[in-house]
Each structure stands twice: as C-alpha cells, then as structure tokens.
Amino acid sequence: MVNAYLYSFARLRCSLESISRIFMASVERPDIPFVFDFTQNEYKLTSWCSYIARDPLRYQDCTVTSVDHRKSSGSKEHEYLCITILHTSGHTAFLVVERCVDVSSSSDAMKIGVQSTAPREAYDRLKTLKKLPKDDGESISVTKWAFNNPDRTPSVLQLSVALSVVSHHAPTYNVYAYQCYWYAHTASELLRLLFQGEDVTSDPSKKRQRGKLSSCNVPTQDSIAAVRDGYQVAWELLNNQMSEVREELQNNTMV
DSSP: OHHHHHHHHHHHHHHHHHHHHHHHHHSOOOOOTTTSOSSOOEEEHHHHHHHHHHSGGGGTTEEEEEEEEEEEOSSSOOEEEEEEEEETTSOEEEEEEEEEEOTTOSOHHHHHTTTOOSOEEEEEEEEEESSOOOSSSSEEEEEEEEOOOTTTOOBHHHHHHHHHHHHHHOOEEBTTTBSHHHHHHHHHHHHHHHHTOEEOOSOGGGGGGTTEETTEEOOOOOOHHHHHHHHHHHHHHHHHHHHHHHHHHHHHHHO
C-alpha cells in the first residue's frame, strides 16, 4: 500500500510539474518597449535612459539579475557589458551597453575608438538582444556580478539612472582616460557597490585581461567615488520628482 501510494504521489507530482511548464511556456513575452523588444534594436544610451524615466511604472516588474563585463577577442579587444533583465512572468531580456566613438564613420575601428587618440565626443549605446553571447572565441567574460539579494536587486529604472550618471560624468571619449575600458569597468563597479553584487565570474583568471590592449594596461580614470555620489544625487532628485507627480495625481482625483 505504501509503495502504491508513493508511486501515485510521484505520478501526480510529475503531472503537476508538466502542467506548470506548459502554463509558463504559454505566457506571452512582455510587450515592454526598450527592454523586451521583439527585434534587436540599438539606442543612444542617454535617450534610452530618458525613455525609461518617462514611464517608470511600465518597468516596475523588470529587475537586473546579472551584469557581465565582457572583452572581445582579436585585435580590437573592445570591452562592454551584457546585462540580464528578469520579468516577473519569468521571461528574460538581454542588453548590451558599450562606449564607442564616431558612430557615423563606416570604419569599425573608428566606431570602437581603439585607434583614435584625440579626444572626441563619446557615443554610448545600448542594444537589445535575443540571447547572451558566450565564451565562444569571439568574446570572453572577465567579470560577472549577480544580484541575488531580493532586497537589493536593481530595478531597470535604477539601472538607467546609474548608466546615465556614468555617461554624463565623462561625455568625451579619450583613449587615455575615458574609453570603453573605463566605461565598462566604472558602470559595472558602480552597480556592484550600490546593489551588493556577488562575484560569479566563471574563470577568475580572466580578470587579468580586463583593461588591457595587446597585454598592456590601458590608462583609465578612477571615477567610482564620483559616479557613486552622482548616482545618489540623481536618484534622490528623480524620487522627489516622482513623488510630486504622484501627489499631483492624487490631488486631481480628489477634486
């Protein structure tokens, strides 16, 4: 009898798990522009941050689960961030954030800015992806942070404020100070410090390759303290603005 009961219970559990998987698979991908795009899109980063700030409630169910600092293989050795976003429905979205230069140029080397030494206007951009890149020879993960503390998980709105602060801190691209290496490291470190990121780097030895070109260290500015202070100011200002809007809406409904 006991064996028969356990067998029946096991079958019931399997059936319930199957139904759960079918239900989750049937949940449609969220229709949330600028994060859950149905096609791969590219945005100027400051414009993307403005889009998020205009309608923050639309993104309240989206949180950042990880930030992967990646390095391209080959001669360019470009560095950028891959960010994973989780929606409460269980769907995930993937964002690439990077600092480039001279986006109007047809030369890839010019766009990445590796060969440009004169200070020029930076072009920080964000791309939406269907899947994350892997360590497949084209790029490697040099540092990865996971945000597992539910009380400290960054929202998409907080992500947008952090990225905007980093971009505005150094709007000029300088190969000796504010290049892609600086942006990727500064943005990922800022998020780690603000939201208690956990180091989940798959191969810690790869960290030595961060910020290097042809095995040589590329000089960057240490801006972590400045952008952290800038974030606190920007976030407080945004919160005050949202409070004013909520209060105005409440007053209008009471009239």
